[in-house]
Amino acid sequence: MLRAFATAIAIVALAWVAGGQALLGRIDPALAVPLLPLPLMLLAWWQRREPAATRWFTILLALVLLAAAQALLGFILAGSAASPQLLLTMAAGGLAAWLSGLLAGWRARFGALPWLAALLLVAGWFGAAHGLLAALYRPAAAAADAPALTMLTGLPLRWSGGGDIGAMIAEGMNDDPALARLAAAGPVSLVDSLADHVPPPGGALLLAHPRALAPQELVAIDAFVRGGGRAVVLADALSGWPARHPLGDPRNPPVTSLLTPLLDHWGITLAAPAAAEGPSLPVDVDGLRLRLFSSGRFDRLPPQCQAFAGRRVARCPIGKGEAWLAGDADLLFAPLWRPLVPRADHLRRADTMEWLAARLWPGAGDGVLRPLWIRARAA
Numbered sequence: 102m103l104r105a106f107a108t109a110i111a112i113v114a115l116a117w118v119a120g121g122q123a124l125l126g127r128i129d130p131a132l133a134v135p136l137l138p139l140p141l142m143l144l145a146w147w148q149r150r151e152p153a154a155t156r157w158f159t160i161l162l163a164l165v166l167l168a169a170a171q172a173l174l175g176f177i178l179a180g181s182a183a184s185p186q187l188l189l190t191m192a193a194g195g196l197a198a199w200l201s202g203l204l205a206g207w208r209a210r211f212g213a214l215p216w217l218a219a220l221l222l223v224a225g226w227f228g229a230a231h232g233l234l235a236a237l238y239r240p241a242a243a244a245a246d247a248p249a250l251t252m253l254t255g256l257p258l259r260w261s262g263g264g265d266i267g268a269m270i271a272e273g274m275n276d277d278p279a280l281a282r283l284a285a286a287g288p289v290s291l292v293d294s295l296a297d298h299v300p301p302p303g304g305a306l307l308l309a310h311p312r313a314l315a316p317q318e319l320v321a322i323d324a325f326v327r328g329g330g331r332a333v334v335l336a337d338a339l340s341g342w343p344a345r346h347p348l349g350d351p352r353n354p355p356v357t358s359l360l361t362p363l364l365d366h367w368g369i370t371l372a373a374p375a376a377a378e379g380p381s382l383p384v385d386v387d388g389l390r391l392r393l394f395s396s397g398r399f400d401r402l403p404p405q406c407q408a409f410a411g412r413r414v415a416r417c418p419i420g421k422g423e424a425w426l427a428g429d430a431d432l433l434f435a436p437l438w439r440p441l442v443p444r445a446d447h448l449r450r451a452d453t454m455e456w457l458a459a460r461l462w463p464g465a466g467d468g469v470l471r472p473l474w475i476r477a478r479a480a
Contacts, residue, residue, distance in 0.1 A: 243462035263358030310430035327420025338397030384410035397428035
């Protein structure tokens with residue numbers, strides 16, 4: 102019992118510190134999988150002289166205690182036990198324990214050779230486990246025949262590294278990570294005006310803190326949504342997006358939202374962020390984690406709207422369509438959502454791009470596994 106308990110506690114502590122749970126603000130049991138071999142090899146060495154039945158009973162007990170501890174932490178901190186992740190962790194633990202038992206048995210017959218095998222097992226398992234988790238957490242892309250997303254933005258998401266035309270041509274295409282991630286999720290049509298680029302039937306519209314729109318563009322947006330279209334509107338009351346050019350340069354993003362005429366028409370008022378509010382704020386919206394930066398609140402919303410995160414995000418039925426609104430465009434800024442390691446979707450800081458993809462393309466955004474975020478404080 103003591104050995105099983107010590108092993109389970111060691112795995113829980115490793116997952117919290119080295120697995121990324123504390124750093125990412127998550128309590129995913131699956132984040133323990135890459136770290137399983139080391140404590141299980143120590144357990145196998147600890148009980149190498151015990152009968153086989155005793156060894157396997159101790160291993161099973163350790164895995165059961167591990168699952169119970171992770172499930173309890175999940176319920177307390179996130180309101181869910183994450184059953185698929187627990188099953189994956191138990192199965193991986195059984196395999197790691199079996200391999201550890203083999204190495205402990207070899208130690209008596211082959212001298213120091215098993216130590217080299219143990220190092221190779223720990224390193225190989227670590228890399229393979231992270232590769233498996235990245236694939237399981239990777240969000241699904243839109244169907245091949247999905248209509249293109251129509252996107253209008255004033256943020257520097259394309260040619261984001263260029264200063265003048267010559268530098269842009271010399272450097273080539275340099276999309277911001279947010280635009281590249283959206284393009285990986287589904288087809289994207291980035292336009293400069295909506296006058297002649299209304300989204301196609303079945304398509305969606307993303308307004309990401311655009312520059313001032315002409316009246317006919319505002320009318321086109323309203324008609325598209327009321328006719329049954331889907332829209333996501335990021336309207337930032339005070340943008341914190343880094344300026345690449347001198348203050349006052351029109352190439353910089355708008356400082357504040359210029360969508361007030363459209364929002365007024367829909368009966369919505371966006372207020373500036375509170376002065377006492379910290380700049381970076383994790384919030385839970387529709388089961389997913391967003392990280393906002395100096396976000397504004399929707400002071401006025403029609404009664405049919407559903408508000409989230411202290412009225413920082415809202416879902417509003419408009420006519421036959423639907424609009425999701427966020428009082429923050431800085432949530433697209435890559436350091437707020439990008440994984441700790443490139444392409445390691447299981448180590449992401451937020452579900453921002455998955456949240457957007459799920460609202461812009463049917464069937465997109467969800468992976469086999471989803472992060473289990475520690476519940477955000479009341480906003």
